[in-house]
Amino acid sequence: MKSVHLAFEVLEAVAFEPGEIGVSELANKLRTTKGTVFRHLQTLVDRGYLIQNASTQRYRVGARAYLIGRAAAERVDIIAGSQDAMRSLRDETGETVVISSLSNRGNIVMNTLIGKSSLEIGVRVGSVLEPHATAQGKAVLAFDTQGLAKQLRRRGLAGLTPHTVTDIDELERQLEAVRAQGYATAAEEMLLGISALAAPVMDDSGKTVGSIAIVGSIQNIGRQPTPEQIEAVLRAAQRVSWNLGYVGHLPFEPRGGRAPARKAMG
Amino acid sequence: MKSVHLAFEVLEAVAFEPGEIGVSELANKLRTTKGTVFRHLQTLVDRGYLIQNASTQRYRVGARAYLIGRAAAERVDIIAGSQDAMRSLRDETGETVVISSLSNRGNIVMNTLIGKSSLEIGVRVGSVLEPHATAQGKAVLAFDTQGLAKQLRRRGLAGLTPHTVTDIDELERQLEAVRAQGYATAAEEMLLGISALAAPVMDDSGKTVGSIAIVGSIQNIGRQPTPEQIEAVLRAAQRVSWNLGYVGHLPFEPRGGRAPARKAMG
DNA sequence: ATTTTTTGTATCATAATTCGGAACATGGTT
DNA sequence: AACCATGTTCCGAATTATGATACAAAAAAT
Numbered sequence: 001m002k003s004v005h006l007a008f009e010v011l012e013a014v015a016f017e018p019g020e021i022g023v024s025e026l027a028n029k030l031r032t033t034k035g036t037v038f039r040h041l042q043t044l045v046d047r048g049y050l051i052q053n054a055s056t057q058r059y060r061v062g063a064r065a066y067l068i069g070r071a072a073a074e075r076v077d078i079i080a081g082s083q084d085a086m087r088s089l090r091d092e093t094g095e096t097v098v099i100s101s102l103s104n105r106g107n108i109v110m111n112t113l114i115g116k117s118s119l120e121i122g123v124r125v126g127s128v129l130e131p132h133a134t135a136q137g138k139a140v141l142a143f144d145t146q147g148l149a150k151q152l153r154r155r156g157l158a159g160l161t162p163h164t165v166t167d168i169d170e171l172e173r174q175l176e177a178v179r180a181q182g183y184a185t186a187a188e189e190m191l192l193g194i195s196a197l198a199a200p201v202m203d204d205s206g207k208t209v210g211s212i213a214i215v216g217s218i219q220n221i222g223r224q225p226t227p228e229q230i231e232a233v234l235r236a237a238q239r240v241s242w243n244l245g246y247v248g249h250l251p252f253e254p255r256g257g258r259a260p261a262r263k264a265m266g
Numbered sequence: 267m268k269s270v271h272l273a274f275e276v277l278e279a280v281a282f283e284p285g286e287i288g289v290s291e292l293a294n295k296l297r298t299t300k301g302t303v304f305r306h307l308q309t310l311v312d313r314g315y316l317i318q319n320a321s322t323q324r325y326r327v328g329a330r331a332y333l334i335g336r337a338a339a340e341r342v343d344i345i346a347g348s349q350d351a352m353r354s355l356r357d358e359t360g361e362t363v364v365i366s367s368l369s370n371r372g373n374i375v376m377n378t379l380i381g382k383s384s385l386e387i388g389v390r391v392g393s394v395l396e397p398h399a400t401a402q403g404k405a406v407l408a409f410d411t412q413g414l415a416k417q418l419r420r421r422g423l424a425g426l427t428p429h430t431v432t433d434i435d436e437l438e439r440q441l442e443a444v445r446a447q448g449y450a451t452a453a454e455e456m457l458l459g460i461s462a463l464a465a466p467v468m469d470d471s472g473k474t475v476g477s478i479a480i481v482g483s484i485q486n487i488g489r490q491p492t493p494e495q496i497e498a499v500l501r502a503a504q505r506v507s508w509n510l511g512y513v514g515h516l517p518f519e520p521r522g523g524r525a526p527a528r529k530a531m532g
Numbered sequence: 533a534t535t536t537t538t539t540g541t542a543t544c545a546t547a548a549t550t551c552g553g554a555a556c557a558t559g560g561t562t
Numbered sequence: 563a564a565c566c567a568t569g570t571t572c573c574g575a576a577t578t579a580t581g582a583t584a585c586a587a588a589a590a591a592t
Contacts, residue, residue, distance in 0.1 A: 267578090267579080268577085268578070268579090269578080269579085270579095282576090288568070288569075289568075289570085290567075290568060290569080291568095300568090300569075301571085303571085304569070304570065304571090308570095323568080323569060323570095324569095357575055514591085
């Protein structure tokens, strides 16, 4: 479905462009001809997904794109089902809360709630979370059943900071620990000074569909997070999963039963 | 651009469907064949705009549609520029606030903020506002320069309640009043018991691009709204218009404020 | 001012693409 | 077991999108 794919390429290129963009610029960004891009822009304007600035003749995203996004927000389960849990988690921990969703395009940041610290730490919605260098990535990898971890062996692990796990066997060991604990951490593995704590979110079929995480300064979320932080994240993940129809408990037991791993480490 | 149009028809049909929908149902809703619809569904799933429920094999809107919408929310001026004014207006009046945007598909509800009354009155985002039977419609008609009012002559005015204005000349007289006052009202003209008060929103070129309105019970927003309500709506409209780059004042003078220095947004 | 470059838009023949019908597979219902 | 409705696959026909070329107008450069 070539033309449809191209139409969406055009839509996305314009939508994610800050400001406006013209036909020519788009054409060689998408490696096509001006004529083709022009035609696509026209139909998208027709449909209200884009609008053309009458004076500059350049294009920007339009109202209809916003409307289908709103419709989606009500129906994409992990968005609708995480609203309350996000707020609770933010209030309990004070940290920035990040929801990510696993799609065929990777583990994508879907929603965020900025923490209370005076220095605001955020993550851009829509960005792709590195599987091996983020807490969210590891939380999802550990409980994934489609063999995502296998794919990493071929690709290799890029080192983003001195703390990034670049050895695949070391990563596997960490994933084993994540499975045992029910949560994943990543301290300064993506960006120096920033740390995260994440837990997986499951849907009604028990499949891992995303994660909920807190992200903050390494000063607030330590290499070994506090039991309170862990408990709060696990509880939030459980709540969201239940909202998605997940039955039973996540691999951990948030309350009673086996306490979260809290070994006295050297 | 036939296939692209159809692709968006499919996307919209699925996105605005409450719950999930199947290939066959979609095919005769769009008057096409199953094969064609199926192919389109496939490419949309490919791109992440739709997802297929593995167990029911039916389709629903997906994460990417949400992301596009989020990107649009930041760049569609009237959405981004009305956030604060909406909240203020809601707090000042206690009523439900509605933002609408004028597009080639009509005057569309883009965003709402539910009022404080215990009986919640809302308007569905995405719905089309009747030009002649809503305060928002009249506010836009009165200040429109593209001859939207002319088009109504051909179409005629459908009576939705006993209070709907169905005479085109009477409507013209009302529009004249709207131009003089800067605001429009519609008491029980769309739905008995419900009343609204709206003011137009202008962009940097001075064109009317939408409206901001309060909607509520006829008990709270009377046939002749209070000066406080009128003042609040007018001030909100002025604020939003300024945020869109509109220079100078709307046709009224809210309270002797002056326009801020023109500043590019984004 | 005048040329040069770059922009958005229009046209058109070719070729690749999408379409639609029919056939197949599968699961649920009668 | 037969039936019905569903999602999916296949393939020839022809509609449809493509990209080269051309044009107008606005910037940029001379």
